[in-house]
Amino acid sequence: MEISMQNAYDEEMKRLADTFTEIDRQLQELASIPPYTGHDHTEQVLDSIRDSRRRNLAVAQSEPYFGRLDFQESGHKEPLPLYIGKVGVEKDLTLELMVVDWRAPVASLFYSYTGGLDATQYDSPDGLVEGLVFLKRNLVIRKQILQRVVDTFDRNGDNMAVTDEFLLYRLGENKDNKLRDIVSTIQSEQDSIIRAVKNSALLIQGVAGSGKTTVALHRLAYLLYQYRDQVRAERMIIFAPNRMFLDYISGVLPELGVGDIQQTTFSDWALELLEHEVKLIDTSEQLRYWFQTGPGRPVMNDAAPGRWKGSIKFMQWLEQALEQFEASAAPHADYSPWDGVKLSKQTMRQWYEVEYKHDPLMKRRERVMARVKRWQEMELEKVWEVHLKKDYKKKASSRLRDYAKHWTAYTPFTFYKELFQTAGKPDYLSVELYNEIPKELLASTEAHLKKKRVQPEDLAALLFIRSKFQGIHGDLTFDHTVIDEAQDFSPFQVALLNLHTRNQSFTILGDLSQGIHAYQGIRKWDEFTALFEEGKTAYFQLDRSYRSTMEIIYFANEVLKLGLDQPAALAIPVFRSGDPVQIVRVDEAKLITSIITAVQKLQTGEISTVAILVRTEARSEALYKKLNAAGLSVNLIAAGQQHYEGGISIVPTFMAKGLEFDAVLIIDVDDVHYPATEQDAKLLYVGCTRALHSLQIWYDGTASPLVDPIQGDFVIR
C-alpha cells in the first residue's frame, strides 16, 4: 500500500473506532431507559423518538458510513469532513453530526460532484450553499471492520475528475437472488432523479441496466425522508410486472431502512379493489399466444385487444357510456308503498339529479333508496289504526324491494358485461357508441365475461367504472406511485392510477427498447405525457448501463440496430471489460450435455447465478426436465412464479425481464426462433442485457439474422 493510502487507512481506522465508541455509548444510555407505557402524550412522543434513535443506531452499529466528502463552505477557513451513511448519527450533547444521512441535502454533493477544481454547490433548506470539494472517499465497512478505502477524488492528487474505481469494484461483484441498494455509488444522473421534487410525474426512459428499478426504490426512501410531514410509507405504492420480480426487489427497501411501502402488480391491486368479484383468465395462455414462434404468430399492432382497451379513446368511450347510463338511471316511475300514497318520480329525480349530483353513481342510488325508506317510515307513522299499519308495513316492504329491483344496482362487472353483448346494446347506450366496439372484440369479451373471467386489459376499465360508481376514498389514494417496466402499461392504466394518486406524484420508469409486450404497452412516452397536467411532468433519460460488461452492451446494441428502425437509445457501458460474447453452434443432439458442460465450466469461475434463456415456455419446460434428469439441478421459472431462488435457472426469455444473472446462455438463437423482426430484436435484447459478466449465444441450423452479421472484437465465434 502507498504511504498516503496507509495514512488514510490509519486515519479512518481511528475515526471508525471513535464512531463505534459513541454509538455504543448512546445505545447503552438508551438501553438504560425503560420503555414508556403510560398515557402522557409528551412522554409517548419522547419514547417514540428514543425508539427511532435505537433503530438508527442499530443500523449504524455494524456499517456506520460508506463515504467521506471533505467540503469547505465559502467563507469557512477549512474543509470539514462529512461522513455519509444510511442513517444520520448525532453526538448527544453537542448535536454535532458524526454521520450524515445519505438523503440529507448536503449529502447530495457526494453524488452530484463529478470532479474539477471549481466551486460547487448544493441546495439546502436555506438556499444554495457554495464551496470547494477537497476529497471524495469511499469506505467499505463490513461487520465493523474497515475493509477498503478508495479515494475517487483528491484535490491534492493528479486526477481532477472523480474516478470510477470504486464503482467498478462494486459492479464486478457477483449477484445472488436479490437486488441490492447502491447508496455508496449512486451516480450523478441517478441522483437527480432520486432527489427530484415530489409533486411531479417523472417519466424515465432508461436503457437496460441503467439502474431504473434501483433508483426508483432509492427515490421512495428519499421522499420519505425529505417530505416526512407529507407522505407516509403505507400510502406509497410500487407497481411491478409480476410477483417474482417483487420478491427479487424486496430486499432493497429494508436495506434502506424503509418498510411498509405497498408493493404489488396492477392485476393484484385491481382484483382486490374489485373485491374479487371477477377472476383473471390464466395469463400464461395469453403469454403463450403472444410469444409463440412460427407462421401463426400474431402481430402486435393497435388492433390488439390490449391496445384498444388500454387506449384513452376507450376510457373516453366508457365515460360517454357512463354519462348515457347516468341520464337514464334516475327513477322512471312514481313509488307507492300502499294504495293511496305516492312519492312522485319528479321528487326522486330531484334528489338524484340535483341534491346528490356530486355523489358517485351507485352511492346516489343508495342515498335515494335510503331516503325513500325514511319517507315511507314517516308515512307509516301517520297511520293510527294498528291492523292497517301492520298491513301497510308488509305491503311497503315488498313494494320497496320490487321498486329497487327495477332500478338496477350495478357492480362494475355487471355494468361492463352489459356493454359487451353481441345480442344487442343496453337501452341507455346509443347505437353509435355501441357500434364503435370492434365486432370481434365484442364477441371475445362477451365469451370471457360470461364465465366471470376478465383479461388484464379489462381491469383498468372495471376500475374506472368502479371509481364512477363508488368514488375514490382517501384510503385508496396514494402519496406517491412508482410504475416499473412502465412501457408495458397502457395509457388507460396510468390515467386510472392518476385518479388514485395525489398531486400527480409519480415515478414512471421503463425502456421502450424492452417493450416486448407491445400488444398492450406504449410506443412512445408521449402517450403518458399527454395524461398529465402541463408543466407538472419531467422527462429523464438514463443512457449509461451499469449491469453488463462493455462487450455485452456493445453486442446488445448491435442486436437492436439490426432489428429496430429507431432504437429509443443505445446503452453506453461503464468501462468494465470482460470476456467477449460467444456465438456458438451447438448440435441439438448434444444440447443437454453441452449445457451441463458449459454451466459446470462457468461455475468453476466466480459465477454464482446462471440463466439459460429459452424462447418459449414449452421448450423451457422440456429442457428443464431433461437437465434435471441428466443430473443438473436447475430451477424452472414459469409464469405465475412467486419467488426467485438464484442458482441456475431456466427461463423463457420474456419472463427474465427485470432480472439479472452473472452468466446468461441464450439457446435456439436461430432464424426460426429469432427472425429479423422488431419484436424478436427486443426480446433478444432483453435476454442479452440480463448478463452481468458472461454471455453466450447458441444456435443450431442457421444463426439468427439478429446476431449473424455482428462483427467486432467484443464477439467470438
Ligand SMILES: Nc1ncnc2c1ncn2[C@@H]1O[C@H](COP(=O)(O)OP(=O)(O)OP(=O)(O)O)[C@@H](O)[C@H]1O
Ligand atoms: N450507481 C450504481 N452503482 C452500483 N450499481 C449500480 C448502480 N446503478 C445500477 N447498478 C446496478 O446495475 C444493475 C441494474 O440495475 P437495475 O436492475 O435497477 O436496472 P434497470 O434499469 O431497472 O434494468 P432493466 O431495465 O434491464 O431491468 C443492478 O445490479 C444495480 O445494482
